[in-house]
Amino acid sequence: MELSTEKIGDVTVVGVLTEVLDAGNTEEFKTGFASILNESNKVVFELGRVKFIDSSGCGTLLFCQKQLSKLGGDLKLCGVQESVHSLFELVRMDRILGMFDTKEDAVDSFKKK
Amino acid sequence: MKKSKPLILIVDDNSINIDLLVNTLKSDYRLGIAKNGPKALEYADKHLPGLILLDIMMPGMNGYEVCTRLKASSKTKEIPVIFITAMTESGHKTRGFEVGALDYITKPFHAAEVKARVKTHLALKEVHDREIYIASKIQKTLLxxxxxxxxxxxxxxxxxxxxxxxxxxxxxxxxxxxxxxxxxxxxxxxxxxxxxxxxxxxxxxxxxxxxxxxxxxxxxxxxxxxxxxxxxxxxxxxxxxxxxxxxxxxxxxxxxxxxxxxxxxxxxxxxxxxxxxxxxxxxxxxxxxxxxxxxxxxxxxxxxxxxxxxxxxxxxxxxxxxxxxxxxxxxxxxxxxxxxxxxxxxxxxxxxxxxxxxxxxxxxxxxxxxxxxxxxxxDKDLSLPALTTESELEITSDLKELERVRAFIRGFCAGVKDYPLDEKRISTIELAVTEITANIIKHAYQSRSGETIQINAEVLADEIAIRFYDRGEQFDQESVPQPVFDGSREGGFGLHIIAHTVDEVLYSRDEQGRNCACLKIKL
Missing domain, CATH: 3.60.40.10 (PPM-type phosphatase domain)
Structure with a gap:
C-alpha cells in the first residue's frame, strides 16, 4: 500500500495514493498505518486520490481513529471525493471524523483545541 | 327468396283520405296507419317503415313537427317522408323541404301519381341503402x-x-x-x-x-x-x-x-x-x-x-x-x-x-x-427473456477479486443503452456489488480460498437484476445485528449500505443448493 507522509508541525499528513480502499486491501492499509502510528498521534489522511471506498474501508478508517485516540490523538480527513463522501454520510462517519477541504485546514484544526 | 313488400306508413287524421290511400296502395305494399303525430312517431320507431306519407294539417302535433322529430332521431332519420296536403302555396312546400321531406303530393290526388311517387322514392331509397351496404361491406372487409x-x-x-x-x-x-x-x-x-x-x-x-x-x-x-x-x-x-x-x-x-x-x-x-x-x-x-x-x-x-x-x-x-x-x-x-x-x-x-x-x-x-x-x-407481468441483456462473470473467493467485480459491473452498466446510468448511479451499484461479494467471501465462505462465485447481471424491462451465486453457508438476515453509527464499531455497515444503494435485495436458495443474492436496481 502506497502511503506518503509529510510532517507539518506535530501533525503527520498521510497521502493515500491508492484509488481504491476496499476489503481487498484494507489489511495492507492497516499494516502501512501501523508504522505511522509509531511516529505521531495526530494524523490527517489525504483522500483526494481515492475514488472508491467500501464498508471495510470505512471500518478501517474508524479503526485508525480509535488507535490514535487511544494515544491521545485524533484522525482528520481531507480532500474527500463526492462519491466517497456520500458513503461516509450513509454510515454517519461524517459526524465522527473531522473532514476538511484542504490539508492545511485539517492540520489547523488540531491547533484549535 | 321473395322480398317482402315494403311497409308504408300513412299518417292522416281524416278517415276518407286514409281509405283513399289504402285503396290505392294496398295491392303493392304493406300498410301501417296512424291518425295523429304521436302515434306516427311511435309506429315509425317500432316498425321502421320504408316510407311515410304524412299529412301536414293535423290537430295537436302537425306534420312539420312529426317530420322534424323523425329526422332528429338517428333511428328514423333515413326514412323518406312525402307530405300530403291540400295547401298548394309554395311557402308551405318550402317549409316541408326545410324540415326534411323529400316530396309532396297535393290533395285531391290521383291514384297513379301517388303510386308513381311512392315507387320512385322507394327505388331511390333502395339505391341509397345499397350504397350504404356496399360501403359498410368495404369497411368491414377492407378498412x-x-x-x-x-x-x-x-x-x-x-x-x-x-x-x-x-x-x-x-x-x-x-x-x-x-x-x-x-x-x-x-x-x-x-x-x-x-x-x-x-x-x-x-x-x-x-x-x-x-x-x-x-x-x-x-x-x-x-x-x-x-x-x-x-x-x-x-x-x-x-x-x-x-x-x-x-x-x-x-x-x-x-x-x-x-x-x-x-x-x-x-x-x-x-x-x-x-x-x-x-x-x-x-x-x-x-x-x-x-x-x-x-x-x-x-x-x-x-x-x-x-x-x-x-x-x-x-x-x-x-x-x-x-x-x-x-x-x-x-x-x-x-x-x-x-x-x-x-x-x-x-x-x-x-x-x-x-x-x-x-x-x-x-x-x-x-x-x-x-x-x-x-x-x-x-401485460403486467412481462417476463420476456428475449428482452434482456445479460452478462456473466465467475470469480474465486478472494477479496482481491472485488476490483474485477466492479469492472464487470461498470462494463455492464455502460451497456445499458436505453436508460443511460450516470456516474453516480454506477458508483453506488459498484458499492453494493462490492459489499455483497465481500460478504459472501467473508461469511458464506468464511474467507476460505478456492471457492467460486458466479455473478449474473441482466437488464429486464425496467430494472437491472444482479445475482450472486455461492455454495457457502446460507445467509440468515435475522442474525445480523443493527449497525452502530457511533464510531465504536468498525464493521456491520455492509447490509446497511446495500439496503440504501439498491432498490431491492432478495436472498434465496436455488434448486442446485446454491445461495442466491439478488440485487435489483430500478431504471
Whole structure:
C-alpha cells in the first residue's frame, strides 16, 4: 500500500495514493498505518486520490481513529471525493471524523483545541 | 327468396283520405296507419317503415313537427317522408323541404301519381341503402384490420359499430417482429362509399410505403413513423386535394424492447394512455395537421415511455361525438373519466363497458358516425427473456477479486443503452456489488480460498437484476445485528449500505443448493 507522509508541525499528513480502499486491501492499509502510528498521534489522511471506498474501508478508517485516540490523538480527513463522501454520510462517519477541504485546514484544526 | 313488400306508413287524421290511400296502395305494399303525430312517431320507431306519407294539417302535433322529430332521431332519420296536403302555396312546400321531406303530393290526388311517387322514392331509397351496404361491406372487409394475436405481452381488443352512414373509419396493424408493431387508426372526412374507398386507398398506400421503405433500409432498422406518414402524405396529397377531403390519423409504434410508444398524430382524436403505476390517464396529442392539408412543416413524431400494465385507447370521433336526446356530446372528458375510473377492469370487459356507457348516454344503439375503439394493453407481468441483456462473470473467493467485480459491473452498466446510468448511479451499484461479494467471501465462505462465485447481471424491462451465486453457508438476515453509527464499531455497515444503494435485495436458495443474492436496481 502506497502511503506518503509529510510532517507539518506535530501533525503527520498521510497521502493515500491508492484509488481504491476496499476489503481487498484494507489489511495492507492497516499494516502501512501501523508504522505511522509509531511516529505521531495526530494524523490527517489525504483522500483526494481515492475514488472508491467500501464498508471495510470505512471500518478501517474508524479503526485508525480509535488507535490514535487511544494515544491521545485524533484522525482528520481531507480532500474527500463526492462519491466517497456520500458513503461516509450513509454510515454517519461524517459526524465522527473531522473532514476538511484542504490539508492545511485539517492540520489547523488540531491547533484549535 | 321473395322480398317482402315494403311497409308504408300513412299518417292522416281524416278517415276518407286514409281509405283513399289504402285503396290505392294496398295491392303493392304493406300498410301501417296512424291518425295523429304521436302515434306516427311511435309506429315509425317500432316498425321502421320504408316510407311515410304524412299529412301536414293535423290537430295537436302537425306534420312539420312529426317530420322534424323523425329526422332528429338517428333511428328514423333515413326514412323518406312525402307530405300530403291540400295547401298548394309554395311557402308551405318550402317549409316541408326545410324540415326534411323529400316530396309532396297535393290533395285531391290521383291514384297513379301517388303510386308513381311512392315507387320512385322507394327505388331511390333502395339505391341509397345499397350504397350504404356496399360501403359498410368495404369497411368491414377492407378498412378494419385484424389485430395480430401473437405478440407476446400484448393484448388488443377492438370495438366497431358501423353507423347507418359509413364514414370511413379505418385501422390496421403491422407486425414487424415479436418486439415491435405499428398501429394506424384513421378517419376520412365524408361518408358513404367515397369515404370508405378513400379509407381503403389510404390503407393500401401505407402498406406500399412500408413495403418500399423496409426494402430500402439496408440494415434491420425500421423506418420511423414520421418517415412513413410523410411518404404517404406526399403520395396522397394530390388525390386528397382533388377530392376536397382530408384524413385524420394516428400512426403509432409499440416498441416492446425499449418500452417506447412513438406516434405521429395528424389531427386525430387524442389517444388515452392509462398508467398502471399511478392509476391515471394522460392524453397524447400530436401537433400535425390532418393529411390533405398542404404540408408546411415536417411531420413530428412524439415518443412516450410505457410500463407493464399500461394500456392505450384509440378511438374515432364517433365515440366522443355520440349525442344524447338533448344534443349533448359524449365528449372526450367523459370517456377519459370513464377509462380512468375503470382502468383496473380486464381490457376485454373495459371495451364492452365503454360501449355500454355510450349506449346508456345516448339511449340508442344506432349512431350517426361509426363507433370504433381499439385498446392495446401491455401485460403486467412481462417476463420476456428475449428482452434482456445479460452478462456473466465467475470469480474465486478472494477479496482481491472485488476490483474485477466492479469492472464487470461498470462494463455492464455502460451497456445499458436505453436508460443511460450516470456516474453516480454506477458508483453506488459498484458499492453494493462490492459489499455483497465481500460478504459472501467473508461469511458464506468464511474467507476460505478456492471457492467460486458466479455473478449474473441482466437488464429486464425496467430494472437491472444482479445475482450472486455461492455454495457457502446460507445467509440468515435475522442474525445480523443493527449497525452502530457511533464510531465504536468498525464493521456491520455492509447490509446497511446495500439496503440504501439498491432498490431491492432478495436472498434465496436455488434448486442446485446454491445461495442466491439478488440485487435489483430500478431504471
Amino acid at each position: 378494419l384490420g385484424r389485430p395480430p394475436g401473437d405478440i407476446p405481452g400484448i393484448q388488443i381488443f377492438q370495438l366497431t359499430v358501423a353507423s347507418q352512414k359509413v364514414d370511413g373509419d379505418f385501422y390496421d396493424f403491422f407486425k414487424f417482429d415479436d418486439q415491435c408493431f405499428d398501429l394506424m387508426v384513421g378517419d376520412v372526412m365524408g361518408k358513404g362509399v367515397p369515404a370508405a374507398l378513400l379509407g381503403a386507398a389510404m390503407k393500401s398506400h401505407f402498406l406500399r410505403v412500408l413495403n418500399e421503405q423496409l426494402r430500402l433500409s439496408c440494415k434491420k432498422e425500421l423506418p420511423e413513423p414520421a418517415q412513413i406518414v410523410s411518404s404517404v402524405h406526399s403520395g396522397m396529397i394530390d388525390h386528397l386535394e382533388d377530392l376536397e377531403t382530408f384524413v385524420t390519423l394516428c400512426y403509432a409504434r409499440f416498441d416492446m424492447l425499449k418500452y417506447i410508444f412513438s406516434f405521429v398524430d395528424c389531427g386525430h382524436m387524442r389517444t388515452i394512455h392509462f398508467h398502471d403505476g399511478s392509476n391515471r390517464c394522460s392524453l397524447l396529442q400530436g401537433v400535425n395537421m390532418p393529411l390533405g392539408f398542404p404540408e408546411k412543416e415536417p411531420f413530428r413524431q412524439i415518443s412516450v415511455h410505457f410500463e407493464p400494465g399500461d394500456f392505450f385507447v384509440f378511438y374515432s370521433d364517433g365515440v366522443t361525438e355520440s349525442k344524447n336526446k338533448d344534443g349533448d356530446l359524449y365528449g372526450e372528458k367523459r370517456l377519459l373519466d370513464f377509462v380512468q375510473a375503470n382502468g383496473r377492469i380486464e381490457p376485454e370487459n373495459l371495451i364492452k363497458k365503454i360501449w355500454n356507457d355510450i349506449v346508456a348516454f345516448s339511449h340508442s344503439e344506432i349512431f350517426d358516425d361509426d363507433v370504433t375503439c381499439v385498446l392495446v394493453k401491455i
